[in-house]
Amino acid sequence: MPDTTQPLATASAPAHFLLGKSRWRPAEIVFWALALAAYFAFPRRHLLLNEIAILGLFALSLDLILGYTGIVSLGHAAFFGAGAYAAGLFAKHVFGEPVTGLVFSIGISAILGFLSSFLVLRGTDLTRLMVTLGVALVLYELANRLDWITGGSDGMLGVKIDPILGFFPFTFRGSTAYLYSLTVLFLAFLLARRVVHSPFGLSLRAVKDNRLRASSIGIAPARRIVAIYTLAAAYAGAAGALATQTTQFVSLETLDFTHSADALLVLVIGGAGYLYGGLLGAIVFKLLKDALSVASPAYWLFWMGLFLVVLVLIGRERLTGGGRALLDAVVARMPGRRR
């Protein structure tokens, strides 16, 4: 097939419209600059920043299947936990270097994601809810029962992590941790951004909007869903691995239903379908949770529940791309932007 890609300068107006969607906005650059600046601005809060980055990656992975492909999952923590435990076991029994452990965990959770993707292909929304919930529960039970491997409800102890690539040791303050997590998050984000603004990404949105129509223009929904589900699982697994490696501990909480609900809630706060929702939501979520959990865990649960109820009653436009519309509206007002 002849190469019909062309230099941007001579692209037509419609092509510009399409290309414009993937152009880097100034706001994005500001966001990442601030993320890096936070390292210097809050030297005593690196542990918290690290947690935010990890949660952001987890929520980003859920956004890929929920915001872009329309798959409602109540068990996404399954992949986070799988990655977390894989990283723990790898460090304990094979090799303590984190980057290799990260690659290993991504592989494990990707395989798990691939296998379970076939379960979400068929059935209704309700079936999918239950199947995803079921998979997470199966893994939770497995981790619980195989306690001689996983440490069961006590969690996995004795995870010792070596310096990153042999050079950068982890410190108590979490400084290395945050930079490590931020780097992984950023790289993952870049890839996700590429995928989402590609013909493949567009086909995912089509499958989400109208699966019948998508198959009527030649898209094989199954294959696309399997692909994105696997990628999302890999991302979630990466987040889990980061969590294990930066805290040197894994527990059953990583597989808990409330952990899956956390990711969902983060996307509700930040908006789904435009990639930044998971990141922004993670910041708000973590800060709020820190503030509200002071009294007791029940206190946080109450407010989280109330927030969900109120938000849904009012109208959850943000989850259908309203966040994106807001972003577009803000961007359109910036100087130098062409419509």
Next chain:
Amino acid sequence: MWGWNDRRVVSVLTILFDGVAYGMLLFVLACGLVVTLGLMNFVNLAHGAFAMAGGYLTVILMTRYGVPFLVCLPIAFVATASLGAVVERTLYVPMYDRSHLDQVLFTIGLVFISVAIVHFLMGSQAQVIRLPSYLQGRFEIFGVGIGVYRLFLIAVCGVLALLLQWVLAATRFGSQLRAAVDDARVARGLGIRVSWIFALTFAFGSGLAGLGGALAAEIVGLDPTFPLKFMLYFLVVVTVGGTSGMTGPLLAALLLGMTDVMGKYLFPKFGAFIIYAVMIAVLMIRPSGLFSRIGTR
């Protein structure tokens, strides 16, 4: 160890009996959800919260006010039914037309709120119910161990199941309900007051859940995580059993109860894991449920 002697058979029968009791209980707990989902196509993940309410109400009445257990049961039913009626009219009605995702998020929010409130008021430890003496203990029939309370459960739930079946099949309300489940628009067109049926059915279903919660406290334990723990069980009964009648969910609940109990006895290392795996397998083979009609939503 696994000899083919009478004792093994008898133990299996005992386990089966326990499983049937558990299954009947699950049925009573879940049938409200069956109707809600079938009737209103509403994914109500907060159904377990009503069960929890009934259970805790019973505990409070018994421990603080000395109300006898058997009296608590109808009180639990009426109280949670009323709560259900109020909640339905105020909170649920605006959600009927929303997407399933919205309904999921909304009802998860309700679950969290109710769990938090209960945790705050009653603490996180499991509640203990002291059964009246005539419901305690066990006796043997041909060597098969029959727990008195479990027998009581089977009796009560069996009567309820028959009552439900009778209401559905032989009363006018029942046929109106079945019509509304089949096609709400057509039913409205025939003059059936569908929203009134919704409200009544939801209240009744919540009441049954509350009653089930009161009954369940002794068998499965009662703590603030009850709605979350049992959410999947209820959903399994509904999806495997289908929403087009009562026999499907009853069979599904019995199957679930027996599998769960047998699994826990025979393969204690794997516990609940078997249930989840079986559920996933069933959903993959028949995404619309084992017993439902073809073409359900």
Next chain:
Amino acid sequence: MTAALETTGLSKAFGDFLAVNEVAFAVQQGSRHALIGPNGAGKTTLVNLLTGVLPATAGTIRLDGEPVTALAPHIRVGKGIARTFQVNQLFPDLTPLETVSLAVSERRGGGSRWWQRLGRDAGIVEEATEILTRMRLADAMTTRTAVLPYGRQRLLEIAVALACRPRVLLLDEPAAGVPEEERHEILEIVASLPKDVTVLLIEHDMDLVFSFADRISVLVQGRLFAEGTPDEIARDARVRTVYLGEEAGG
């Protein structure tokens, strides 16, 4: 000559109910074939069988002689059959440009490219623009589909089908639900479809059918009731009986 589209003994049963009953017909290359019948005759079910949305209970479907009965819908599109839906099936959140570009890129094989920026392939964009211009949607290319008026959405529905460059195009009541003032646009578009595309048109509007079709099949209660040229059908007393009370474009 091999028919562009042909069926033999095609049936679809829903439990006891036979929605499509042993339908056998052939649509010749380049022909404008209309499928008419009273409401509930099974016309849309037949289209769903032809496109693979519903699996057939019995019978075969052949596209240019090649059997496609067991193929999934998206594969049949690749084989050259495309359709429009009676009620718009579009992507509410996407713009017409994105929608048609998607169809074009799927056809050209670039649909699963995850590394390429949308819009980089000028060929795809050009073709999409050209189709949309032909469908008089050039000014609405970058508007969200959901906010477009129904008539324009209907045009988009046809544009999407054309973007698949089908050999056989199934139009399921293209003018259905379109307000009076906008109907003529749809009718003009339908009339000016490329001659090398075989068209099977499902319609209630008799004016459109008789002005457009060179061959008409009549479907009643799932069975092929009559078939012939427009003149033959117009003179057929049985057909008129079946349509009694359904004249005047009903």
